[in-house]
Amino acid sequence: MHDFTSYGPAAPEQASPPAITGGLADTLFDTARRDPGLPQIARRTGPGDGAWSTVTAGELRDEVVALAKGLVASGIRPGDRVAVMARTRYEWTVFSCAQWAVGAEVVPVHPASSHEQVEWILKDSGSVAVLVEDEHGAMTVGSACGALPQLRHVWQLDSGALEALVERGRSVPDAAVDSLRRIVPPDSTAVIAYTSGTGGRPRGCLLSHRGLAASCDTLLAGWRHTAAPPGEQPALLVVLPLSHVYGLMVQGLCLRGGLLMGHEPELRADTLATALETFRPTYLHAVPSVFEKLYKTFLRTAQQSGRGAQFERAVRTAQDHALAVEQQRLDMGPGPALDLKLQHSVYDKTVYRKLRAALGGRLCGAVSGGSPLNRELGLFFAGIGIPVHDGYGLTETGGAITAQPVGREKSGTVGRPLPGVDLRVAPDGEILVHGPSVFGGYLNDADGTEAVLRGGWLATGDLGELDPEGYLSLTGRKKDIIVTSGGRSVAPAALEERLRMHPLIHQAVVVGDDRPCVGALVTLDPEFLAHWRGAQAARGDLPGREAREENALRQEIARAVAAVNATVSRSESIRVFRVLSEPFAVSNGLLTPSMKLRRDLIAHRYAAEIDAMYQSARVPGQRGTEDPATWDDSDDVFRRTR
Incomplete structure (x- = not known):
């Protein structure tokens, strides 16, 4: 394979995480058994309320069991496919865990999907039930029911569907759920995640329990300590749609790593600002548009208060300081000069500290994914004390396949391959990936699967370049x-x-x-x-x-x-x-x-x-x-x- 540029993992010395032996639901049950009082999820106490209450691992497990019994009573069996069509919210997490506990397969559907998209996904997946959020979702599914003879249940969240399921399952013994959970094999399908469909109809990616756990466990093994100050439980505010594999990966990080998880379904500037200030996350996973929105909010606020010119000077100083620190870290420069250090120190007291406070005051860092983050924007956040690192992954890989090596981060790249992942760049610039999280193929599409899986290597369709140290930079999509x-x-x-x-x-x-x-x-x-x-x-x-x-x-x-x-x-x-x-x-x-x-x-x-x-x-x-x-x-x- 000498025609390819190839690089191995970002941290080859890192110990491999323990192999998964069952399904994804086992994690929650194991955590609840070891530490039932561990705060696992934070929930808002009311609509628009800035206060949060915690749900412990034991409480979450009990809710999952009660809901899983309702699924059993409703005729949901191992291997059945149940769609979830809702925004990022607490019930999404509970319902998906309940499905995994009985061996069902989750089919995520974005709540803003069109009638045609919903009909296609439900029909192609053969979903026997769907959980929608509101009347609009129910009407969208209802308009497609004529083409979906296999669909037996449409449950609506804001009409008390989960409470009704719990009531329906009261006669089912807890042992029935426990028996079903214990027979879920790690290589069985956990999620059928549909691709974005930028070039045609979405295609369902078959993602196994083992594959979804792989990148989560690797990230937790090598990077968990960077997500919170020493001795503190990391807290992640999930702003990503759980209908997308990136959001599912963040949910997996929280559940498998014992991280406190909060849900924020709205990405308007005001709601996001309130969520950050009240939940006070220690780490954030988002897409570039979220970081762009935060920066523009900072700029607009500064201009409205008559401090626009000062803010722009502070931005340049933050970027210059972060660039100098990066060059020093990579043995490419001496670090910030004395005058730059002094300027940065002044702005840290007058500007940067306020910006960090607006984000909750506890953020240790963040990861941007979905598309490349602007380098200058990444340097800005690093310069104010919140390093934001690019990562890379696809629906077909079940989550991340690259990350920034701790202490050797390089802005403008998406890092290096995760331990256990091999990555190559073909002569035409296409990125090829091999690793434990690569999907098993497309549902009902053997030709499509054969076209992208070549000898165990996934042809991503993305274009990239590897520098001499193995850092990957994305340059675009082949089809774009x-x-x-x-x-x-x-x-x-x-x-x-x-x-x-x-x-x-x-x-x-x-x-x-x-x-x-x-x-x-x-x-x-x-x-x-x-x-x-x-x-x-x-x-x-x-x-x-x-x-x-x-x-x-x-x-x-x-x-x-x-x-x-x-x-x-x-x-x-x-x-x-x-x-x-x-x-x-x-x-x-x-x-x-x-x-x-x-x-x-x-x-x-x-x-x-x-x-x-x-x-x-x-x-x-x-x-x-x-x-x-x-x-x-x-x-x-x-x-x-x-």
Whole structure:
């Protein structure tokens, strides 16, 4: 295999975690037996309430047993598939553990999934029951029931479904659940997790109990001590959808590692801020958009209080200090100079301490996954005392396959392979993975399975590079590469990531296939846009203000595009752009449930706007040319965003 660049684990000296011998539910029962009083989950005491109450391991086990008996009484048997269509909440965790306790297979469904997606997943998986959150979910499932003859139960959370199941199972002995749990083999399917479906219908990944436990146990063995100060129980606020494998992995970390777990289903800036301040996590797992949202909230708050310039200086100092510390850590530099240390110390007392307090005051660090985190953003958080490290994994790997080595973290990469994982980069740049967490194949799709599993190696479809020390950097997805009409290949992810770092830009999708140059569609951050408009209104009189405001907004976005272009070659630069009034969302079908762009659908939905964008930007007299040098850099089709 000499044609491949290959690297082994991030920490080969680390002892291997103990092998799993049963199902995932065993963990909860083992913990409850050893330490029944251990705080396992924190629950809000009421809607919108900032207070939390704890559920011990013993109490959680008892709730799981009671619910599992209800499943048995309802005819759920080992191997049956039961879907869960709800937001990240306490009941999701209890219900999934109850399913595993009786040997059933969990089929996660994002609650914002469309009728077509829900029908496909329930039909393809053969689910015999589904737990929905509310009436909207029940109506979505109900509209598909005609095509689902195997579906026997639709349970609705906010109508007391779990309480009814517990009551129904009272006559079932506890021993029946215990007997079913003990016969669950570790290599049986625990979860059928459906892929995002960015390029077509979602495909069900068969994830075993052993596979899901593997990455969790490896991370706990090598990294648990970094999740809280010495002597403290780590506390993780779960903000990720449990319908996605990343969220399931974080749930697994909490249950298998005895970490305190809190659920936050809403990611609005205000609700997230309240959850962080009241739950006070010691560690956070999230996607880049969450860290981008936190940074923009900090910036907006500073600007509203008249301290925007001070904040921006503090940001630069944090980044410079973190970069110097990183270079020293990697034996590439002497560390921060004395004047930088002094500046950093001053800002730590006046700025950084307040930012940490706004996040609960206890965060030791965080991990970002789902897509690469902007390097400058990672340096900012590290500089204020909260290192955020990129990790990497796929639905097909059941969670993480890389992590940052403790004490040798490198921003801008996703770390090195976990112990037990082998990773290679093929000649065309595709990342190949082999390890204990790699899935068993796609449900009902032998051809698809054969296409990605080659001799035990998973062809991820992701592109990457390995540096001389084995750190992996992601460069994009093979299917997302844009090829302009001039034959230039452009990876859109890095351009989109840099665009999103501008406070006003919420989302960005780069286009340009078979076009003379690269273009971009962007949406604006509504909260920051309102703040920006307020600042603009204070600077001028009413007559002509609207026109000046729109022109200023256009110029601001153009400056953001120019800043991105300064980091790439001319052939990769964004030469045309358009601002859209509607965001890309799961509800309008333009985002997957895991918040990935549905590029083909976006291109189809906005085909007219894309055509107009390119036509309007042509230099007069050059119609029909394919030379990007003849293209105007401005956007002549800026749309109003009020």
